[in-house]
Amino acid sequence: MNKTAEGVFFLTGKDFAKAGVASSNLKAILESMGVPPDIIRRAAIAAFEAEVNVIIYAVAGMMHYSITQEMIKIIVQDMGPGIPDIALAMTEGYSTAPDYIREMGFGSGMGLPNIKKSTDKLTVNSVVGEGTTLEFIINLNKTA
Amino acid sequence: MKLQELVNSLSLEVKTPGMDLNREVTGGYASDLLSDVIGNAKEGSVWITLQVHLNIVAVASLKGLSGIVLVNNRMPDDDTLKKASEENIPVMTSPLAAFELIGRLYTLGLRCR
Ligand SMILES: Nc1ncnc2c1ncn2[C@@H]1O[C@H](COP(=O)(O)OP(=O)(O)OP(=O)(O)O)[C@@H](O)[C@H]1O
Ligand SMILES: [Mg+2]
Numbered sequence: 001m002n003k004t005a006e007g008v009f010f011l012t013g014k015d016f017a018k019a020g021v022a023s024s025n026l027k028a029i030l031e032s033m034g035v036p037p038d039i040i041r042r043a044a045i046a047a048f049e050a051e052v053n054v055i056i057y058a059v060a061g062m063m064h065y066s067i068t069q070e071m072i073k074i075i076v077q078d079m080g081p082g083i084p085d086i087a088l089a090m091t092e093g094y095s096t097a098p099d100y101i102r103e104m105g106f107g108s109g110m111g112l113p114n115i116k117k118s119t120d121k122l123t124v125n126s127v128v129g130e131g132t133t134l135e136f137i138i139n140l141n142k143t144a
Numbered sequence: 145m146k147l148q149e150l151v152n153s154l155s156l157e158v159k160t161p162g163m164d165l166n167r168e169v170t171g172g173y174a175s176d177l178l179s180d181v182i183g184n185a186k187e188g189s190v191w192i193t194l195q196v197h198l199n200i201v202a203v204a205s206l207k208g209l210s211g212i213v214l215v216n217n218r219m220p221d222d223d224t225l226k227k228a229s230e231e232n233i234p235v236m237t238s239p240l241a242a243f244e245l246i247g248r249l250y251t252l253g254l255r256c257r
Pocket of ligand 1: 106
């Protein structure tokens with residue numbers, strides 16, 4: 001793999017019909033670049049969870065990706081309620097999802113832990129009443 | 145095992161007409177929590193669930209699952225079937241409860257892998 005790519009997907013709150021579209025597109029890009037399947041799997045898990053959280057909790061957001069020789073870097077930024085206690089939100093099983101969201105199969109409180117587990121570095125920044133930004137990295141260069 | 149064989153052995157009703165069922169099913173996974181499936185299901189597995197909302201298709205597609213079986217005669221939403229056709233994800237239904245259906249899949253040799 002000796003290419004790079006960069007781009008952005010826009011996400012709309014409550015647009016469940018489009019949930020997963022950004023991560024599927026990102027997955028297709030990674031496949032077309034010849035990224036190893038195991039790395040693609042991890043990137044797809046993390047991207048999906050971040051995308052769905054924006055759709056469930058925020059008003060709108062975007063997913064920015066940049067793929068280089070060294071890493072896949074994804075930044076998911078939203079305008080939304082923000083996360084008051086990030087450490088608590090990162091706890092497996094913690095969820096504030098309302099009932100109608102749970103009925104769709106979301107809200108098990110595994111999204112952020114899934115992102116943490118499948119990436120090499122995760123940074124969460126959030127301002128209550130403004131929004132949340134997730135930045136995560138998956139290293140491509142195994143010797144790094 | 146081919147998906148078509150599964151459909152035949154378990155009398156599954158195929159809700160997505162015209163799809164090629166001659167695809168390999170390499171295992172099975174059962175869960176109604178989408179994040180659990182996203183995190184833990186293996187590519188090529190058939191997914192047993194009672195979720196009918198269209199997000200199941202996005203999950204199956206992203207994970208490269210071989211199909212979705214809805215238990216307890218749960219009917220997929222129209223949106224779900226439309227998206228399933230677009231994404232080429234077979235959706236099937238069974239009158240059996242999850243416990244029964246999964247037991248039969250296990251007897252047929254499917255494992256969680
Ligand atoms: N983008 C966001 N904006 C506001 N709150 C968020 C955001 N992402 C996560 N949260 C908060 O963090 C909690 C935990 O998120 P996480 O993704 O781990 O679980 P979940 O979305 O509740 O359930 P699951 O991801 O398993 O379907 C959420 O319930 C919510 O309170
Ligand atoms: Mg989530």
